Amino acid sequence: MPDRLGAPLSEPLFERLALIGIGLIGSSLAHVSRRKGLARTIVAADASADVRAKVAELGIADHVAETAAAAVEGADLVILCAPVGAMGAIAQEIGPHLAPGAILSDVGSVKASIIAAVAPHLPPSVHFIPAHPVAGTEYSGPESGFSTLFFNRWSILTPLEGADPKAVARLAAFWKTAGANVETMQPAHHDLVLAITSHVPHLIAYNIVGTAADLEEVTESEVMKFSAGGFRDFTRIAASDPIMWRDIFLNNKEAVLEMLGRFTEDLTALQRMIRRGDGQGLSDLFTRTRAIRRGIIEQGQETAAPDFGRRSGDG
Numbered sequence: 001m002p003d004r005l006g007a008p009l010s011e012p013l014f015e016r017l018a019l020i021g022i023g024l025i026g027s028s029l030a031h032v033s034r035r036k037g038l039a040r041t042i043v044a045a046d047a048s049a050d051v052r053a054k055v056a057e058l059g060i061a062d063h064v065a066e067t068a069a070a071a072v073e074g075a076d077l078v079i080l081c082a083p084v085g086a087m088g089a090i091a092q093e094i095g096p097h098l099a100p101g102a103i104l105s106d107v108g109s110v111k112a113s114i115i116a117a118v119a120p121h122l123p124p125s126v127h128f129i130p131a132h133p134v135a136g137t138e139y140s141g142p143e144s145g146f147s148t149l150f151f152n153r154w155s156i157l158t159p160l161e162g163a164d165p166k167a168v169a170r171l172a173a174f175w176k177t178a179g180a181n182v183e184t185m186q187p188a189h190h191d192l193v194l195a196i197t198s199h200v201p202h203l204i205a206y207n208i209v210g211t212a213a214d215l216e217e218v219t220e221s222e223v224m225k226f227s228a229g230g231f232r233d234f235t236r237i238a239a240s241d242p243i244m245w246r247d248i249f250l251n252n253k254e255a256v257l258e259m260l261g262r263f264t265e266d267l268t269a270l271q272r273m274i275r276r277g278d279g280q281g282l283s284d285l286f287t288r289t290r291a292i293r294r295g296i297i298e299q300g301q302e303t304a305a306p307d308f309g310r311r312s313g314d315g
């Protein structure tokens with residue numbers, strides 16, 4: 001593939017990057033950091049001994065630490081890449097070991113609950129700047145990462161009030177070098193926007209695949225055989241990591257329930273249009289939604305490749 005990421009930096013932005021949790025996102029950050037020379041040294045930690053062994057075997061970090069506390073020693077950038085529900089306990093473990101002046105960030109799909117869980121454990125000298133790269137796939141684990149995952153995707157920073165602008169700019173430079181576009185948002189607003197653009201769509205996918213699996217009149221093999229008719233795209237999303245998504249729903253409860261309420265109302269309206277034979281109402285909606293899809297494609301936010309989510313050969 002063409003080198004969309006461009007040449008490596010002449011000087012690293014950070015001396016020592018510690019990544020805690022090396023799944024899809026942690027390993028992708030390790031790949032892009034190495035490829036772009038974002039950090040002089042990359043240290044990895046993971047709660048799972050199997051994952052630590054795999055990371056060592058793949059050679060995607062310079063060091064694999066036994067514990068998160070050991071990994072963050074002397075790091076000037078620490079990024080938590082574990083499931084949302086694990087962030088608080090990790091912060092508690094690493095808090096006393098963080099270097100003064102270090103930047104601590106995360107990649108969690110929810111922001112307000114992570115801030116509430118992490119912030120109390122941090123020494124005042126540490127710059128906590130939460131972030132969320134809106135980029136991913138349905139794959140997980142250290143072998144699923146690739147260096148171009150963040151290319152032309154958004155990374156949303158949600159700095160707390162009074163955050164040091166220099167530290168925010170350094171983290172923004174990190175994400176831009178990784179290929180992402182950076183936007184800043186209030187944490188609560190982030191959670192509301194992502195509830196409708198990511199969280200509820202995943203819930204709908206989990207639900208429709210579950211509904212199909214539970215049908216008595218239609219066999220599982222028929223569902224698989226005839227899945228091209230729309231169902232197939234839902235199954236990709238419904239294959240996403242169960243722990244990660246459990247944590248997202250438990251930690252963005254209010255915004256998800258608010259958006260689900262609106263979704264249910266609109267679905268009821270659609271139901272009524274079908275029952276009453278309101279073809280005009282149906283085609284009006286479908287025309288508006290088609291325009292939204294075309295707008296997304298024009299912005300270059302859609303990957304047309306059928307193997308989206310697979311590694312792009314950069315190891």
Ligand SMILES: NC(=O)C1=CN([C@@H]2O[C@H](COP(=O)(O)OP(=O)(O)OC[C@H]3O[C@@H](n4cnc5c(N)ncnc54)[C@H](O)[C@@H]3O)[C@@H](O)[C@H]2O)C=CC1
Pocket residue numbers: 020021022023024025026045046047048051068081082083084086089090107108109110132133134135136137138139140141142241244248
């Ligand atoms: N998968 C996706 O498409 C995206 C995920 N995210 C967020 O990124 C984070 C990571 O997601 P993935 O990389 O997809 O997950 P993953 O399941 O591929 O990897 C998570 C890793 O964290 C490790 N882990 C769990 N608890 C830990 C702990 N207490 N200490 C250290 N390591 C721990 C696991 O062993 C696993 O290796 C999540 O917070 C998720 O919300 C953000 C954007 C996209």
Ligand SMILES: O=C(O)C(=O)Cc1ccc(O)cc1
Pocket residue numbers: 108109133134135136137138198237
């Ligand atoms: O694979 C997909 O379609 C995704 O939606 C990936 C994704 C999952 C979680 C996020 O917080 C951001 C992106």
